[in-house]
Structures are given as C-alpha cells and as structure tokens.
Amino acid sequence: MRRPSMKELAERLGVDRSTISRALSEDKAHLVAPETREKVRKMAVDSGYRPDLTAAALRRGRSQTVGVLVPDLENETFINVIRTIIGSLNSGDGTPATTPLIAETQDRPSAAQRLIETYLSRRVDAIISLASTEADEEILAEAAREVPVILAVRSLAALSLPSALCDDREGGAIVARYFAERGHKTVCQVRGPLLATTFNNRAQGFSAVCAEKGIKEPPEAIHAEHATSAAGKKTLDAVLQTSPRPTAIFAHNDALAIGLIEAIRERGLRIPEDIAVAGFNDIKMAQVLATPLTTVAYPIEEVGEHAAQLVRSLITGDPAPGQSVPFIPKLVIRRTT
Amino acid sequence: MRRPSMKELAERLGVDRSTISRALSEDKAHLVAPETREKVRKMAVDSGYRPDLTAAALRRGRSQTVGVLVPDLENETFINVIRTIIGSLNSGDGTPATTPLIAETQDRPSAAQRLIETYLSRRVDAIISLASTEADEEILAEAAREVPVILAVRSLAALSLPSALCDDREGGAIVARYFAERGHKTVCQVRGPLLATTFNNRAQGFSAVCAEKGIKEPPEAIHAEHATSAAGKKTLDAVLQTSPRPTAIFAHNDALAIGLIEAIRERGLRIPEDIAVAGFNDIKMAQVLATPLTTVAYPIEEVGEHAAQLVRSLITGDPAPGQSVPFIPKLVIRRTT
DNA sequence: ACATCCTTTGCAATCGATTGACAAGCTAAT
DNA sequence: ATTAGCTTGTCAATCGATTGCAAAGGATGT
Numbered sequence: 001m002r003r004p005s006m007k008e009l010a011e012r013l014g015v016d017r018s019t020i021s022r023a024l025s026e027d028k029a030h031l032v033a034p035e036t037r038e039k040v041r042k043m044a045v046d047s048g049y050r051p052d053l054t055a056a057a058l059r060r061g062r063s064q065t066v067g068v069l070v071p072d073l074e075n076e077t078f079i080n081v082i083r084t085i086i087g088s089l090n091s092g093d094g095t096p097a098t099t100p101l102i103a104e105t106q107d108r109p110s111a112a113q114r115l116i117e118t119y120l121s122r123r124v125d126a127i128i129s130l131a132s133t134e135a136d137e138e139i140l141a142e143a144a145r146e147v148p149v150i151l152a153v154r155s156l157a158a159l160s161l162p163s164a165l166c167d168d169r170e171g172g173a174i175v176a177r178y179f180a181e182r183g184h185k186t187v188c189q190v191r192g193p194l195l196a197t198t199f200n201n202r203a204q205g206f207s208a209v210c211a212e213k214g215i216k217e218p219p220e221a222i223h224a225e226h227a228t229s230a231a232g233k234k235t236l237d238a239v240l241q242t243s244p245r246p247t248a249i250f251a252h253n254d255a256l257a258i259g260l261i262e263a264i265r266e267r268g269l270r271i272p273e274d275i276a277v278a279g280f281n282d283i284k285m286a287q288v289l290a291t292p293l294t295t296v297a298y299p300i301e302e303v304g305e306h307a308a309q310l311v312r313s314l315i316t317g318d319p320a321p322g323q324s325v326p327f328i329p330k331l332v333i334r335r336t337t
Numbered sequence: 338m339r340r341p342s343m344k345e346l347a348e349r350l351g352v353d354r355s356t357i358s359r360a361l362s363e364d365k366a367h368l369v370a371p372e373t374r375e376k377v378r379k380m381a382v383d384s385g386y387r388p389d390l391t392a393a394a395l396r397r398g399r400s401q402t403v404g405v406l407v408p409d410l411e412n413e414t415f416i417n418v419i420r421t422i423i424g425s426l427n428s429g430d431g432t433p434a435t436t437p438l439i440a441e442t443q444d445r446p447s448a449a450q451r452l453i454e455t456y457l458s459r460r461v462d463a464i465i466s467l468a469s470t471e472a473d474e475e476i477l478a479e480a481a482r483e484v485p486v487i488l489a490v491r492s493l494a495a496l497s498l499p500s501a502l503c504d505d506r507e508g509g510a511i512v513a514r515y516f517a518e519r520g521h522k523t524v525c526q527v528r529g530p531l532l533a534t535t536f537n538n539r540a541q542g543f544s545a546v547c548a549e550k551g552i553k554e555p556p557e558a559i560h561a562e563h564a565t566s567a568a569g570k571k572t573l574d575a576v577l578q579t580s581p582r583p584t585a586i587f588a589h590n591d592a593l594a595i596g597l598i599e600a601i602r603e604r605g606l607r608i609p610e611d612i613a614v615a616g617f618n619d620i621k622m623a624q625v626l627a628t629p630l631t632t633v634a635y636p637i638e639e640v641g642e643h644a645a646q647l648v649r650s651l652i653t654g655d656p657a658p659g660q661s662v663p664f665i666p667k668l669v670i671r672r673t674t
Numbered sequence: 675a676c677a678t679c680c681t682t683t684g685c686a687a688t689c690g691a692t693t694g695a696c697a698a699g700c701t702a703a704t
Numbered sequence: 705a706t707t708a709g710c711t712t713g714t715c716a717a718t719c720g721a722t723t724g725c726a727a728a729g730g731a732t733g734t
Contacts, residue, residue: 003483005720016684021722028723033682053458054394055720058689063391073420079410083441099455102439104420118436121390146340229625258625265627288566288595290602342690353714358692365693370712392690395719 003048013043020044024051057123066311067119068102069112069131071196075227076283077253077298078130081153084304085128089311098125107195109135116143126311132156133195148314152307154196160323162314164307167326168198171296172205174331175250175278180213182337184276188218188246190235190256192227199227199252202280206250218242224256232259236267247275248337254279254286254295261289261336276337280329292334299327340385350380357381361388394460403648404456405439406449406468408533412564413620414590414635415467418490421641422465426648435462444532446472453480463648469493470532485651489644491533497660499651501644504663505535508633509542511668512587512615517550519674521613525555525583527572527593529564536564536589539617543587555579561593569596573604584612585674591616591623591632598626598673613674617666629671636664 010017015036022028023040032040043049057063066089070078082102089098101119105112112131116139119127126148129140137158143149144161151163179187189206192199203221210217222238224231232251239249239260251257257279264271271277271291279286282297306324347354352373359365360377369377380386394400403426407415419439426435438456442449449468453476456464463485466477474495480486481498488500516524526543529536540558547554559575561568569588576586576597588594594616601608608614608628616623619634643661 007720017721018685018723019683022683025722031682036682050454050458052395052460052720054391054400054460055689056722057391058389058395058691059720059722061689073410073416074413076411083410097455099438099459100440101436103437117387118434121387122436123389123391228621230621233625258622262625262627284565284567285595288570288599290599343692344690354691355693355715356713359713362692368712373712389690392719393692395721396690396692398719 003050005052006049009040009043009047009049012047013040015040061123062125062315063123064097065099065101065122065124067115067122067124067127068100069105069115069127069129070102071105071107071131073102073104075255077281077300078153080300081130081304081307084301085152085308085311088305088308092312105131107131107133107193109133109139112136113139116140119143120146125315126150128152128307128311130154134158134197135195148311150307150310150314152303154198157197162310163324164303164310165324165326166299166303167328168201169205169208170326171280171329172202172207172250173209174205174296174329175280176206176209176213176215178278178331178333178337179248179250179276180209180215182248182276184215184246184248186216186244186246187248187250188222188239188242190232190239190249190251190260191221191223192252192256193223193225202250202252216244218246224252224259227253227255229255229259229262232256233263234259236260236263248272249275249277251277251279254281254283254293257293257295257336258285258289261291261293272335272337278337282332286332286334289336291336294334294337295332297330297332299329302327340387342389343386346377346380346384346386349384350377352377398460399462399652400460401434402436402438402459402461404452404459404461404464405437406452406464406466407439407441408444408468410439410441412592414618414637415490417637418467418641418644421638422489422645422648425642425645429649442468444468444470444530446470446476449473450476453477456480457483462652463487465489465644465648467491471495471534472532485648487644487647487651489640491535494534499647500661501640501647502661502663503636503640504665505538506542506545507663508617508666509539509544509587510546511542511633511666512617513543513546513550513552515615515668515670515674516585516587516613517546517552519585519613521552521583521585523553523581523583524585524587525559525576525579527569527576527586527588527597528558528560529589529593530560530562539587539589553581555583561589561596564590564592566592566596566599569593570600571596573597573600585609586612586614588614588616591618591620591630594630594632594673595622595626598628598630609672609674615674619669623669623671626673628673631671631674632669634667634669636666639664 006017006020010020020040023032023037086100103115128150130153132151132154149161151161155163155165191203222235224235257277260277279293279295282295286293286295343354343357347357357377360369360374423437440452465487467490469488469491486498488498492500492502528540559572561572594614597614616630616632619632623630623632
C-alpha cells in the first residue's frame with residue numbers, strides 16, 4: 001500500500017493535520033499532549049509515513065539544503081573539507097539534517113554561474129564556495145544578496161564574505177624557512193594555475209622568505225597548467241633548465257609534487273640527494289610513496305569545521321562572527337627533503 | 338528589490354499566473370500566443386524572476402533531482418562515472434536540468450539506509466546506486482517500490498534492477514590471459530574488500546583462466562583491507578611470502594597496484610623484471626608513474642551513459658530496456674608488465 | 675461561583691507553481 | 705446563419721506541510 005500523507009494520517013487518527021505536524025516536529029512537540037504525541041508517532045512509524053520535504057520546504061521557505069561548489073571533485077583535499085562540513089552540519093542533535101547539493105565548476109565561471117542559479121532556484125539555505133576565482137566575484141556577490149554565501153579554502157580579496165581559510169601565505173613561508181634551514185641556496189617553485197588566490201598566496205609567502213634569507217629563485221616563474229600530477233610531471237624540464245640548478249622544489253600541491261617525483265625518478269636522479277621536493281596538502285598518497293613526501297598539512301578539520309559553523313550561524317541568523325583568522329598549516333617532514 | 342514571484346509577475350503584466358507558467362515552460366509554451374509569450378519572457382528576465390523549484394516540485398510530484406550513492410568520493414573512477422551520468426542527464430535540450438544529490442556511504446549499510454530515506458523524503462525522481470553491497474539489498478528493493486532505482490558499477494545478483502555495469506569477470510580474465518601470454522607460471526591476486534561483487538567477479542574471471550591455462554595461484558587469497566594504495570602497500574609482504582614466489586601480481590584496482598609498486602620500490606626490486614604488476618581502472622596516475630602502469634581501462638563512458646539513459650527512460654516511463662549487457666573493459670599495456 | 679490561566683486541539687490561510695476545465699473570441703465550413 | 709473547431713487566456717483546485725489565531729476544556733485561585 002502506498003505511503004500515507006499527513007492528511008491521511010490525520011484522518012486515520014481522527015485528529016487534525018496540524019496536530020500531526022506538531023507531534024512529529026522537534027521544536028513544536030511540546031504543544032501536543034504526551035499521550036497524543038506517542039499515538040501519532042507510533043502510527044507514523046507503523047504506517048510508514050514519510051514527510052514530504054518539498055512541501056515542507058515550500059511552506060517554511062527553507063529547504064534544509066546547502067549548495068556546495070567545488071572546482072574539482074577529484075581533489076582529495078576539497079573532498080575532505082566537504083566531508084568535514086557535511087559531518088559537522090549533520091552532527092547537531094536537534095537540528096534537522098541538511099542535504100548538500102554538491103557540484104563541480106571545473107573553474108569555469110559559466111558553470112559556477114549556472115550552478116548558483118540552480119541553487120537559488122532550489123532555495124538552498126546557504127551556499128558554500130570552495131571554488132571561488134576572481135571571475136566569480138560578481139556572481140557570488142549577487143548571490144550573497146539573496147542567501148548566505150560562505151567562502152572556504154579559496155578567498156576572494158575584493159569580497160568581504162564570511163570565510164574559512166588556510167593561511168597559504170604562511171604555508172609557503174614555512175617551506176621556505178625549512179629550505180633555508182636545510183642549507184638550500186637555490187630553490188624553485190612549481191606553481192599551480194593562477195585562477196585562485198591559493199597558489200598566489202603560497203608563492204608570495206615563499207618568495208618573501210627567500211628574499212629575506214638570500215635564497216635564490218629563478219627569475220621566471222614556472223606554472224603548471226593544472227594542479228595535477230600529470231601537469232607537474234611536465235614542468236620538470238623547465239625546472240632543470242634554470243641555472244643555477246635548484247636543489248629544492250616547492251610544489252604548490254602534492255599532486256604536482258608527485259608528478260615531479262615521478263619525472264625525477266624517470267630521469268634517474270636521486271631524491272633528496274640530487275633534488276629535494278616538498279608539496280602542499282598532505283594527501284594520503286604522500287605517505288604511500290616509496291620515499292614519503294615532505295609536505296605542508298592542510299588544516300582540513302579546522303577549515304571545514306569553521307565553514308560549517310559559519311553556515312549554521314548565518315542560517316539561524318545569529319550574529320555572524322566578524323573577520324575570521326585563517327588557520328595555520330603544519331609542515332610534515334618526511335623523506336623527500 | 339526582492340525578486341518577484343510568479344504571482345507578482347502576473348499582476349504587473351495584467352495576465353493570469355497560469356499564462357506566465359505556460360509561457361515560461363518548455364512544453365506548454367505553444368498554448369500561449371507568441372506575442373504574449375515574448376512579453377512574458379522579457380518581463381521575466383528584466384525583473385530577475387527566478388522560478389521556485391520547491392513549489393514546482395510539490396505541485397508536479399517530480400523534483401527534478403536524482404539521488405546518487407557512491408561508496409567513496411575519493412575514488413576517481415566513481416567520480417568519473419558520476420560526471421558522465423550528470424553530463425548526459427543535463428545534455429538533453431528540452432529536458433529541464435536535473436540536479437544530482439550526491440552522497441557517500443563509505444560502504445556502511447546504515448549510511449546507505451539513512452541516505453535513501455532522505456532521498457525519498459526529498460522526492461527524488463530516481464536513485465542511482467554505485468554503492469550497492471549485499472547488505473543493502475533489502476533497502477534498495479524497498480526503495481525500488483517507490484521510485485526507479487538504477488544500479489551502476491556494482492551489481493547485485495539477488496536483485497533484478499536495471500543496471501549499467503562493467504564486465505568485471507571478463508576484465509579479470511583478460512589480465513590472466515595476458516599473463517599467460519607473457520609466460521608467467523605463478524601469479525597472485527591482491528583482492529579488494531569482499532563487500533561488493535566487483536572484486537569477486539574480477540577474481541573469478543582471473544582464476545578461471547589461470548586454472549584453464551595451468552597457471553599457479555597461491556592457495557590462500559590475499560585481501561587488502563580497503564581498495565586504497567595504503568592498503569595495497571601493506572599486502573606486499575603477504576605476496577612475497579607465498580611460495581613459489583609469483584612473478585606477476587594482478588591488483589584489483591589501480592590504487593592497490595600503486596601501493597604495491599611503491600612497496601616494491603622500497604624493497605629495491607625491479608618492475609617488471611623481478612615482479613610484474615597490473616591494475617584495474619586506468620586512473621590518471623597510472624600514466625604518470627615513472628614506469629607507467631599496465632591496467633584494465635574501465636568503460637567509464639559506456640557505463641555512465643547507459644546509467645543516464647536508464648534513468649531517463651525510467652523517469653519518463655518509457656519501456657525500460659530489458660537486461661543490459663555489461664560493457665567489456667580493455668587492457669592497456671604499459672611498462673609494469 | 676466566577677474570573678483567569680494554561681494546556682491541548684482545531685481552523686484556515688499560506689508557501690509558489692502547475693494544470694484540468696472552461697469561456698470568450700475568432701475563423702472556417704456547411 | 706449556424707455550427708464546429710481552434711486559439712488564447714482565466715478560474716480555481718491542488719500538491720503536502722506549517723503556523724498564527726482562536727476555541728474548548730480543565731485546573732486553579734479568590
């Protein structure tokens with residue numbers, strides 16, 4: 001037999017729909033006599049009643065969904081941040097479950113735009129963008145006028161939206177300081193694509209310390225086309241052609257680092273004796289490598305947790321915490337340096 | 338100024354709400370005079386009208402969403418199948434965009450159950466499970482009585498639901514035949530966890546051919562705890578302890594294979610001279626490795642496309658195609674064998 | 675005994691879009 | 705001239721849950 005609607009439940013029990021609604025709700029349950037409440041709940045379970053969330057969303061004006069934008073679903077770090085966010089959003093005891101609408105922008109502004117339109121049409125309660133690029137600024141600003149928008153992982157200088165971030169600048173600086181300690185005189189960065197602030201910040205932090213410590217960097221920046229290991233692998237030639245040849249490479253993320261390592265292996269050079277490599281993020285693969293990767297551990301938990309907190313307080317209308325402090329990542333020294 | 342509802346639009350234009358609805362719709366637009374239609378559309382754009390999909394969903398009984406269950410969001414192959422599905426679902430010209438609700442089960446039946454409940458409450462138009470394990474059978478069967486359920490990637494023997502699958506058995510067989518050709522006499526499988534049919538089928542296909550060709554396998558099966566490179570790395574000891582020592586390993590997926598390769602490197606053995614390794618899926622990393630991985634390319638496009646097609650036809654109520662033929666994966670020979 | 679308060683429940687409006695039934699106006703056909 | 709048929713648009717019901725308001729009934733206080 002088909003599952004009953006609230007109305008049918010009400011008829012069967014000989015009470016009004018509103019009583020059912022209240023008895024089944026979390027916050028209005030106290031308005032209903034304990035006896036009735038139990039009767040209703042029992043009947044609801046027995047009959048296999050299933051609330052229609054589309055109807056509830058319409059009436060409430062809140063859909064209990066949040067839109068999540070990621071640049072790339074294959075990126076482990078993004079996924080882990082999202083996992084933390086979702087986990088935190090649904091850990092609340094009283095709060096009803098929030099369903100995330102997750103989609104990928106591939107760093108295409110047109111995709112971001114389309115997705116945000118969809119989210120707004122679906123009346124999401126908030127939007128979390130881990131995909132913000134400068135090209136999205138206007139779209140996000142626009143969206144923020146209708147619904148809370150939270151920036152995570154990637155910041156946007158021109159837009160002052162609540163954000164949950166990693167201190168990428170400091171992350172870059174940490175690597176440079178470490179290279180300095182190890183006595184490297186000539187180093188090199190392999191940068192990710194310029195779209196997002198993330199890589200720029202890492203580059204700036206790194207270069208600032210290098211300048212300060214008198215460490216040499218090649219005059220021309222080396223950019224990988226994508227932040228992937230395949231793209232990283234391709235950059236090794238460029239790295240080795242700079243002169244004097246660097247003794248250490250700072251790859252802007254672990255995927256790039258792994259690509260470089262494989263290229264270095266192919267060439268028969270030794271790591272770290274001939275050339276040292278450090279990455280960023282500390283993905284799982286970093287530990288699996290035959291010579292485990294030195295890298296900067298991304299503060300996934302902190303960023304995710306903070307983003308979730310921002311979402312929660314913005315949805316409930318609590319005073320949004322002011323400017324949040326970015327979380328400091330942590331160097332993990334392994335064997336590639 | 339706040340965005341108008343359909344009602345407000347109607348008032349401004351002095352027509353009925355129903356006219357607006359029809360003018361803006363795809364399929365009923367012909368019921369409205371071209372002139373009026375244009376007037377409405379223009380006004381809609383100018384005023385920034387944004388349809389409320391929660392309201393539309395309630396009225397229509399269809400939400401234009403599909404629930405997608407994945408065991409693990411970090412698995413590149415699953416993600417790629419999902420990408421294909423989403424792409425195909427939204428490529429239709431006339432059909433309105435379908436929003437996927439993506440969630441991860443981590444192979445926990447309780448999570449699967451909870452998610453399916455949520456999907457049903459949200460009135461998804463269909464559910465696609467790439468996460469089916471035997472423990473989920475009942476839950477899925479139950480769900481299938483309310484909404485179309487499609488199985489992708491992982492099959493479920495006891496349940497005859499429309500499925501989009503890879504012929505894993507044949508995939509395993511292909512590897513065994515290839516090992517035979519290369520003259521291997523003693524080989525070994527590193528299996529993934531038993532939960533899903535996938536790995537079982539690969540194992541069976543492989544073993545059947547080995548038996549037929551007189552190739553020796555160790556008596557005790559070697560299982561990795563998870564289908565990850567970290568878990569794969571840990572299994573090398575077990576592999577090397579079998580006697581006679583195998584000269585080739587068939588890892589049930591690329592992550593496992595990569596873990597094994599790293600372990601082999603650490604130990605100073607040569608690939609493929611001392612020991613050959615083949616994987617399954619053909620993830621991107623397989624090509625980036627210093628010695629690129631021989632592997633079985635998963636028919637991502639076919640599986641994804643077929644799943645999307647099933648969803649489409651089941652939603653529109655078209656005759657569901659009968660039993661579908663699983664797609665044959667393809668061996669990609671590289672340098673680890 | 676009467677006013678007052680509290681608890682519990684029902685009534686009815688509402689969220690915003692969609693759609694079947696129907697009416698008005700117009701053209702074409704017999 | 706009348707009927708039939710088509711186009712275009714309106715009316716009103718509907719999807720299923722939520723919630724402000726009010727009423728009924730009971731308990732308490734004076």
